[in-house]
Amino acid sequence: MKEIADILTSFKLAQQAGKKVALATVVHVEGSSYRRPGARMLVTEDGQLTGAISGGCLEGDALKKALLAIMQQQNKLVTYDTTDEDDARLGVQLGCNGIVHILFEPIDPQAQHHALHLLEQAMEKRRDAVLVTLFRLSKAAEQPGTCLLYADGAFSGPLEEGALRTEIVNDALETMGNRQSLIRRYGDEKPALHGFIELLQPPVSLVIAGAGNDAIPLVEMAAILGWHTTVVDGRALYATPARFPRASRVIVTKAAEVPEKVAIDARTVFVLMTHNYNYDLALLEALLQAKEEVRYIGTLGPKKKLARMLDELAIKGISVTGEQRARIHGPVGLDIGAETSEEIALSVMAEIKSILSDRTGIPLREKDGPIHAL
Structure with missing residues (x-):
């Protein structure tokens, strides 16, 4: 979602400057490609680019288009x-051995439901949404473009009522239910009409318990990824916006009060790293008893620390279910040999990303099948 947020920011600046823009979207990929469907880039009439649709090799030609x-x-x-080994004739040197289909949509700011307006609607709240983009795999055919958004139980967009809309609505609901984007073909006409039914999820909300120096690189890395970060700590001298300028929020609070002051949803994760055993223990207890389920709780420190915490909770009569235990990661992070606070932050961020993506974190060379699911 960071790419979309950056694109929307650039669009507003372009509007203020009176510049015309176009949105480029990867809508379909056959074979291998650096970016997958859903990658976007905004292009202004004076050649400014925001976002990316490749590793840099397509952007020059895409600017012209x-x-x-x-x-x-x-x-x-x-x-x-680029399935032809001699892809140099295209002038883009992708080297990915795949076919990439990119839709270019000039944006009319006066239109009621243009593509960027629908994306802006999707970004307004922390919620899942589904965006539908229609296209035909022929450069000479009519390209309907971004046409429908499903969010908060309602549909909006320029797609007219009829059998096609009904079918697309059903696919959007399926995507929301399965949590998986998909490509669908509609009708028997040629060239065929396809729909990219895209699941859009809110940014990760990372809550860092601990305002020590080792939390600073974690906040910095999260900001680079576009995650929203909240730093919580009981020490007012440490938990200050001046120490964490890139954090979304900095809260001085007791551990037991954190679930009341931080909104918890399916994309909220916690890292407990206060270096204060009692604070971490109290927060772990509060999270396990919170109304909303926390998908990931990471605890900094050795295994014996977490084991002791769980034993103390059991003594208090707080039983941790197997499902809850599976969501608690201690020691936090992946085994990459991290030593410095920056390396530890990298390890933690990688583990969180793998968990939220339902991936194993193994080296890609050991993975069977394609890297990407769609």
Whole structure:
């Protein structure tokens, strides 16, 4: 979602400057590609780029296509085919051995439901949403573009009522239920109409318990990824916005009060690293008894520390279920040989990302099958 947030910020600046823009979206990939469906890039008429649709090899050519779409005020689909080993003839040198389909949509700020307006709606709250983009795999065909948003139980967008909308609505509901984006084909006409039914999720909300120096690189790395961070601690001298300028919030509070002061949802994760055993213990107890389930709780320190904490909770009559225990990670982080606070932060961030993505964290060379699911 950071890419989308950056694009929306750039769009507002472009509007203020009176610049025309186009949105480039990877809508379909066959084979291997650096970016997958859902990757986006905003292009202004004077050549400013925000976001990315490749590792940098497509952007130059995509700029030309975007400017053409802006000039003609017409959606366009461009296909980059690198399955031929001699992809140098394309002038892009992808080296990915795949076919990438990119939709370019010139944005009319006066339109009621243009693509960026729908993306802005999706970003307004911490909620899951589904965005539908229709396209045809032919550069000469009409390209409907971004047409429907499902959020907060309601649909909005320019897609007209009818059999097609009904079918797409059902697919959007399926995507929301399965938590998985998909590509669907609609009708029998040629060239075929396809829909990219995209699940959009809010940024990760990382709550760091502990305002020590070792929490600073964790906040910095989270900011780079576009995660929202909250630093909580009972020490007013440590928990200050001046020490954590890139944190979304800094709260001085007792451990037991944290669940009341921090909104917890499916994308909220906690790292307990106050270096104060009693504070971490009290917070762990509060999280285990919170109304909302916390998907990830990381505890800094050795295994014996976590074992002691769980034993003390059991003595107090607080039983930890197997499901709850599986969500508690201590020692926190992946085994990468981390020593410094920066390396530890990298280890922690990698583990959290793997958990939220339902991945193992193994080296990619040991993975069977494609890297990406879609």
